[in-house]
Amino acid sequence: MAELLMEVRDLTKTFTSGSRFSRGGVRRVQALSNVSFEVFTGETLGLVGESGCGKSTLGRCLLRLYQPDSGQVIFKGHDITRLPEARLRPLRADMQMVFQDPYASLNPRRRLGDLIAEPLRVHKFGDRAAIEARLLALMGLVGLAPDYLSRYPHEISGGQRQRIGIARAIALSPALIIADEPVSALDVSIQAQIVNLLSDLQAALRLTYVFIAHDLSVVRQIADRCAVMYLGQIVEIGATDLVLHRPAHPYTAALISAVPEPVPGGHRTRQILQGEPPSPAKPPSGCRFHTRCPGAQAVCAETMPVLRAGADGRAVACHFPLAAGPA
Amino acid sequence: MSETPLLDIRNLCVSFRTARGVLPIVEDVSFAIGTREILAVVGESGSGKSLTALSVMRLITDPNAVITGEIWFQGRDVLKLPAREMRKLRGGAMAMIFQDPMTALTPVYTVGAQIMEQIRVHQNISRRAARARAVELLRAMGIADPRDVANRFPHQLSGGMRQRVMIAMALSCDPALLIADEPTTALDVTVQAQILELVLKLRTDFGSSVLLITHDMGVVAQVADRVVVMYAGCIAEAGDVAGMFARPAHPYTAGLLGAIPRLHGAKLARLPAIPGAPPAPHDKPAGCGFAPRCGLADAQCAMRPALHAQAGRSCACWKAAWHG
Numbered sequence: 021m022a023e024l025l026m027e028v029r030d031l032t033k034t035f036t037s038g039s040r041f042s043r044g045g046v047r048r049v050q051a052l053s054n055v056s057f058e059v060f061t062g063e064t065l066g067l068v069g070e071s072g073c074g075k076s077t078l079g080r081c082l083l084r085l086y087q088p089d090s091g092q093v094i095f096k097g098h099d100i101t102r103l104p105e106a107r108l109r110p111l112r113a114d115m116q117m118v119f120q121d122p123y124a125s126l127n128p129r130r131r132l133g134d135l136i137a138e139p140l141r142v143h144k145f146g147d148r149a150a151i152e153a154r155l156l157a158l159m160g161l162v163g164l165a166p167d168y169l170s171r172y173p174h175e176i177s178g179g180q181r182q183r184i185g186i187a188r189a190i191a192l193s194p195a196l197i198i199a200d201e202p203v204s205a206l207d208v209s210i211q212a213q214i215v216n217l218l219s220d221l222q223a224a225l226r227l228t229y230v231f232i233a234h235d236l237s238v239v240r241q242i243a244d245r246c247a248v249m250y251l252g253q254i255v256e257i258g259a260t261d262l263v264l265h266r267p268a269h270p271y272t273a274a275l276i277s278a279v280p281e282p283v284p285g286g287h288r289t290r291q292i293l294q295g296e297p298p299s300p301a302k303p304p305s306g307c308r309f310h311t312r313c314p315g316a317q318a319v320c321a322e323t324m325p326v327l328r329a330g331a332d333g334r335a336v337a338c339h340f341p342l343a344a345g346p347a
Numbered sequence: 348m349s350e351t352p353l354l355d356i357r358n359l360c361v362s363f364r365t366a367r368g369v370l371p372i373v374e375d376v377s378f379a380i381g382t383r384e385i386l387a388v389v390g391e392s393g394s395g396k397s398l399t400a401l402s403v404m405r406l407i408t409d410p411n412a413v414i415t416g417e418i419w420f421q422g423r424d425v426l427k428l429p430a431r432e433m434r435k436l437r438g439g440a441m442a443m444i445f446q447d448p449m450t451a452l453t454p455v456y457t458v459g460a461q462i463m464e465q466i467r468v469h470q471n472i473s474r475r476a477a478r479a480r481a482v483e484l485l486r487a488m489g490i491a492d493p494r495d496v497a498n499r500f501p502h503q504l505s506g507g508m509r510q511r512v513m514i515a516m517a518l519s520c521d522p523a524l525l526i527a528d529e530p531t532t533a534l535d536v537t538v539q540a541q542i543l544e545l546v547l548k549l550r551t552d553f554g555s556s557v558l559l560i561t562h563d564m565g566v567v568a569q570v571a572d573r574v575v576v577m578y579a580g581c582i583a584e585a586g587d588v589a590g591m592f593a594r595p596a597h598p599y600t601a602g603l604l605g606a607i608p609r610l611h612g613a614k615l616a617r618l619p620a621i622p623g624a625p626p627a628p629h630d631k632p633a634g635c636g637f638a639p640r641c642g643l644a645d646a647q648c649a650m651r652p653a654l655h656a657q658a659g660r661s662c663a664c665w666k667a668a669w670h671g
Contacts, residue, residue: 070535177624178392207391207562209640212606212620219617234536241608241618264610278540279610280565284589292544293537296505 023061025196025228026082031055031091033074033081049301051077052088053252056327059196064222064229066243066260068236068275072300074252075232079198082230083115084108095196113143116189120201122181126173132184133169139191158187161224163217179210183217190221200232215241236279240264248272251300251308254327258334268334268341271309307339315340351422352379353556354403354524359416361398363409370628373398374580376416377654380524383550385557387571387588389564393625395580400526400560402426404443405433421523439469442517446529448509452501458512459485459497462519469520484515487552488545507538514545518553525549528560543570564607568592576600579626579636586660596662596669599637635664 033052040046051074059065067075080086082093084100092099095115100108116139119125126135133155140151159166162183173181182202189197199218203211215238221227233239239246240260247257248269256269267273277291293312298304304311310320319339329335361373373395380386390396401407403418405425418425421440428436437443445451452461462481463474472480478497485493488511501509510530517525527546531539547570549555559571567574567588575585576597584597595601602621623640632638638648643666654663662669 070537179624207625208564208603209391209606209621210624212608212618213622215608216617216620235608236536237608237610240610240614274537276610278537280539280543280563280569281610282564282568282592282604282607284568284592292540294541296507296538297535 024058025061025096026059027092027094028058028082029056029092029094031078031081031088031093033077033086033088047301049299050303051252051300052081054091055252055254056091057247057254057257059228059230061195061228062222062226063244064231064242066239066246067230067232067249068234068239068246069249070234070275070297072251072297073249074300075249076200078249079117079200079230079232082198083112083117085117110143113139113192114194115196115198116192116194118182118185118189118197118199118202121205122178122185123173125185126181128173130172131169132171132173132176135173135184136169136187136191139188143192145192154191158191161190161221162187177210178206179213182206182210182214186214186217186221190225190227193225194227196228196230198230198232201234202231203238204233204235211238218242236264236276248275251297251303253308253337254335255309255338256334256336257327258332258336262332262334268330268336269309269338270313270315270340270342273342274312274314307337350381352381353384353420354380354558355417355419356399356403357417357419359399359402359418360414361395361402361407362413364411364413365629367629369413371631372580372628373402376577376580376582378575378582378585380556380558382523383554383556384573385546385550385559385571387559387561387567387574388577389561389567389574390577391562391625393579393628394577396560396562396577397528399577400443400528400558403524403526403558404437404441406443435469438465438517438522439520440522441524441526442520442522443526443528444510444513444517444530446532448506448513449501451513452509454501457498457500458504458509462497462512462516465516466519480519481515484519485512487518488512488515489541505538506534507541510534510538510542511545514542514549518549518555521553522555524558525555526558526560529562530559531566532561532563539566546570564592564604576603579631580628581636582654582661582663583637584660584662584664585654586662590660594668596660596667597637597664598641598643598666598668601668602640637664641666 031052032054035049035051037047069075081088088101093101136155136158137151145151155169156166164183203214231243243260246260246263247254250271256263256272267276274291274293295312306322307320307325310316325337325339327335327337357377359373359376362369362371376399388396402414459481463477466477466480482493482497485496490496490511531542571588574588574591576583578599583599595604605619606621608618621640634649634651638644647665652663652665654661657669
């Protein structure tokens with residue numbers, strides 16, 4: 021894996037709620053704090069974590085659907101966090117998003133053909149005939165019959181809607197696709213179809229994915245590398261097999277052991293975390309995981325561990341990383 | 348199970364009168380739950396699993412719903428009980444928890460008050476005793492500071508806490524049967540693990556039977572004793588969890604288990620997906636509901652297969668893979 025496609029440096033994003041006149045004043049929630057990582061051409065990077073960990077916020081910051089407070093997102097040599105809108109627009113064609121709920125992201129009053137053609141028109145893809153031909157090619161790519169182009173979103177099933185969402189995202193042949201929980205609203209039998217479709221498209225179109233998901237098994241299936249997030253920070257990042265089978269961060273280990281595997285009697289040595297993730301509005305001092313960590317020591321409450329890379333290319337933010345034993 | 352089962356559903360059918368005619372949603376479903384048994388009903392959206400659970404509680408209020416069959420619970424047919432009797436049963440001997448605790452709790456009372464209300468509707472005890480019982484239940488649900496939590500409103504609690512409150516409320520009158528409809532679907536995986544532990548504890552600490560409705564085969568494997576797999580409103584296969592996961596007899600069960608990506612073990616280059624999608628209620632095939640998606644289907648499958656039982660397993664398929 022060679023070519024760098026996107027580099028994220030010290031990305032920080034804070035949301036505020038209330039005003040100085042409301043009870044409690046202005047509340048700040050730091051959704052992302054100093055997130056840094058790289059995305060390489062042709063790979064799939066999985067972003068995993070529980071709700072509220074900032075994975076969706078991160079995905080949106082990467083496309084500047086949210087304006088980050090500080091830090092850089094360098095995509096093909098441009099820092100997109102600072103680019104003026106006019107110069108950002110052509111780059112947007114090169115980075116697209118697939119959303120979790122394809123029903124909410126498709127306008128119910130427009131035909132599917134119009135919906136897919138919209139990005140083509142916005143980015144002046146070509147004349148009517150060129151767009152028509154592109155639509156047919158796209159339907160072939162996502163495995164839908166061409167007569168679906170004249171239907172409305174409510175006439176098709178959830179899996180088919182997600183295929184339309186994917187067709188829209190790949191319409192302009194982007195280099196990068198951010199997929200935010202693209203299969204979590206789907207039934208298992210449909211989920212497998214969409215996961216396979218994403219893999220096929222990646223191979224055929226040389227796409228790069230940032231795949232945001234809470235389901236570790238799906239991430240294992242599709243991601244080459246994965247990053248585990250907790251309360252707005254990356255706690256571990258590295259090759260998927262390494263991270264998911266020999267986790268170094270205690271949070272990663274706990275997350276893995278909580279996954280109910282479809283194997284009866286496989287009630288393995290489950291380590292069940294106590295409590296729930298603290299509110300991102302009041303993150304704990306030091307290591308943000310120390311309040312739930314089984315191996316926390318005094319230093320963990322005081323000093324925030326930094327993300328440090330090891331010899332195996334995996335980076336972990338922990339004062340006492342787990343010995344990388346056999347899986 | 349030679350004893351009388353706690354819950355015995357016989358030939359349950361639920362259909363709805365619509366502009367397109369009468370649509371059958373649940374078709375001829377029969378199964379039983381024994382004392383202290385955890386039975387999972389698993390299926391995809393639209394398979395009829397939730398309607399089956401709602402029928403047991405008699406919570407289908409749509410005037411266009413037509414419900415036939417028998418649901419025997421503690422020696423009485425629930426479907427024939429007068430409304431008064433049914434009200435005593437609900438929240439008493441049978442209780443239900445839902446996927447989204449936020450919509451099942453009222454936002455204007457503290458959770459303690461809501462648990463107390465349920466206790467006092469079913470039992471003639473003082474407010475003070477009811478309050479003590481509510482706090483005790485919250486503690487049994489693994490809530491560290493139950494007195495404090497009892498004084499809070501639902502919006503002040505996290506999703507996992509709200510689900511614990513719901514379960515505490517459901518258990519307040521020592522139900523013989525707890526119906527849990529996707530109890531962990533809205534929760535994060537670490538919190539889901541905590542709630543599943545709690546469900547397992549119900550049997551040992553409260554002696555309850557559990558009817559668990561879920562779409563997640565992982566959850567089934569971790570907590571259930573037996574499982575009923577539903578597809579397009581019918582039972583495809585039923586049997587004990589260990590046996591069925593090891594050797595599924597119905598092609599749908601096999602396909603479903605195969606399509607789940609695994610966290611451990613060998614990684615497949617492609618997931619063996621089931622082609623197509625489940626049929627809509629208004630164009631279900633006349634024969635086997637799964638035939639249009641089934642690799643084994645042939646002419647015989649244009650006729651609907653009956654549920655055939657063999658050695659503790661039952662399966663509705665002409666091509667069932669019976670082992671041994």
